[in-house]
């Protein structure tokens with residue numbers, strides 16, 4: 001059941017440039033599977049291999065148990081929503097949507113009925129006779145989806161379908177896409193560089209970088225349990241710490257972090273042995289920041305630092321806290337911000353604490369991935385009282 | 393700051409130089425006087441004489457026949473050439489591009505003579521058929537150039553979209569690319585038509601007995617017939633060419 005669409009060790013080079021490097025994925029029927037990665041990492045190339053516009057140098061594509069690697073595009077039961085929609089500009093909405101059925105040789109009355117149904121699905125029945133070039137971005141998007149879906153493909157490929165839309169429309173279309181998916185129940189392979197899109201729409205995410213799959217899993221898995229520094233830094237924000245494991249305590253381990261007075265305790269689900277030098281990732285919102293020392297607990301870690309910068313964001317506040325060489329990003333939401341008497345201010349010494357289960361030991365760390373993280377901005381330091389008085 | 397008026401004078405000078413002779417010809421075609429020099433009153437008699445000359449109609453028939461057939465042929469071949477040049481960027485296509493460009497810059501007289509030698513060598517009888525072939529050779533280039541221009545901003549992704557939706561490559565070209573570049577093909581065809589119908593030099597070399605086209609006949613009339621009838625004929629020709637060129641420009645602007 002699990003292996004409806006399978007990429008098996010796909011490699012592809014354009015001349016000297018290796019674009020895909022041994023990519024293997026397995027996609028379950030009826031789900032939305034996202035490939036998430038920065039621009040230029042090879043996402044479109046992988047989709048084009050699946051659609052039949054490129055052929056891999058090595059590896060196979062298997063759809064519903066059948067090897068389709070070398071089938072022509074028009075022989076695959078796969079349809080694509082292209083990055084810029086690629087509607088037929090000389091045709092109306094109706095003609096665009098009916099194109100696939102015409103190619104399949106259905107008779108006229110059947111086509112007309114089907115097209116009506118799909119026009120309804122995308123809520124564009126009243127626009128059926130408009131020229132494709134006269135549509136707005138969101139409408140083109142919907143026509144592109146209907147034009148692909150009407151052929152009842154086994155898999156629908158979507159290449160950054162929302163990238164050309166503005167933010168508001170993007171959010172609405174995302175909801176609409178999800179709804180259409182529920183309606184038709186077709187497997188979606190969704191490609192995007194936007195982590196928010198991928199997180200919210202997918203059942204499964206594969207994070208891709210430089211032609212390789214870095215990690216795959218549910219949105220929760222890749223966010224909460226990143227296996228390497230790229231995934232941790234590319235999806236959301238995080239803090240990296242260089243550590244050494246000093247002792248093992250059941251499924252937990254103790255480790256030393258330079259500049260931290262006490263050792264910290266961390267969930268060690270991958271059984272790294274004592275003495276390993278590993279990197280730890282802690283997301284900024286997993287910290288709790290306070291003036292007073294929190295109640296001590298066996299699985300609670302605590303470190304003292306000095307607040308260097310405070311950025312009020314409305315939904316939360318970002319604190320940059322200095323601990324030795326580390327500048328730790330902490331995000332805190334607040335329920336009584338204006339009433340709270342003990343507001344944390346610039347220059348305060350604070351305690352930041354986190355639970356042993358709320359951090360993650362990375363399998364692999366690459367210093368270059370640090371460039372994906374948000375950095376503290378040394379110039380803009382806004383104390384909260386200024387914001388409050390400005391708001392009055 | 394005042395702008396220099398020199399460009400304006402240059403423009404007027406150019407327009408006068410280009411169009412004054414044409415206007416004189418048209419005005420003269422309504423001139424009663426037998427010899428162009430002075431105005432002898434308005435008349436349509438040159439036009440009526442023109443329309444009663446049977447040889448002219450015969451020559452016009454030849455011209456139209458050749459123009460229509462060579463236009464249709466070169467629209468098909470020229471478009472095919474343009475699509476090949478657009479799609480494939482191999483070394484062979486670079487040579488192809490050169491060959492398509494060549495007739496545009498080669499002197500007509502060279503084309504005419506070489507075609508004549510070619511036909512004679514092959515022992516092809518000179519006549520309407522050889523004129524047709526000669527016209528096709530240069531019309532293809534013009535059609536190909538115009539269509540290629542139109543293809544410059546054609547996004548190949550729509551062909552992929554068509555194939556994705558189940559069309560074979562030929563079907564995608566037929567159903568999507570051809571309709572999208574039709575204005576270019578039509579404009580190229582109109583251009584080919586005007587070039588064919590008033591070609592003189594090349595036609596002169598490859599024509600045979602009884603295959604005189606209109607331009608050839610006009611030439612012989614200048615030498616043997618009435619110049620005033622020629623004025624009338626030229627007047628009609630100018631108006632006709634002007635109309636066709638205007639339409640073809642409109643087509644090219646269409647998006």
Ligand SMILES: Nc1ncnc2c1ncn2[C@@H]1O[C@H](COP(=O)(O)OP(=O)(O)O)[C@@H](O)[C@H]1O
Nearest residue numbers: 014017019037038039040041042043044045046
């Ligand atoms: N047809 C091609 N020829 C040469 N290089 C290509 C071709 N298609 C893509 N590339 C290169 O492959 C890399 C990955 O491209 P792509 O798959 O489009 O990335 P993404 O969709 O993730 O942005 C890029 O560096 C791109 O320049």
Ligand SMILES: [Mg+2]
Nearest residue numbers: 043044083160
């Ligand atoms: Mg892309």
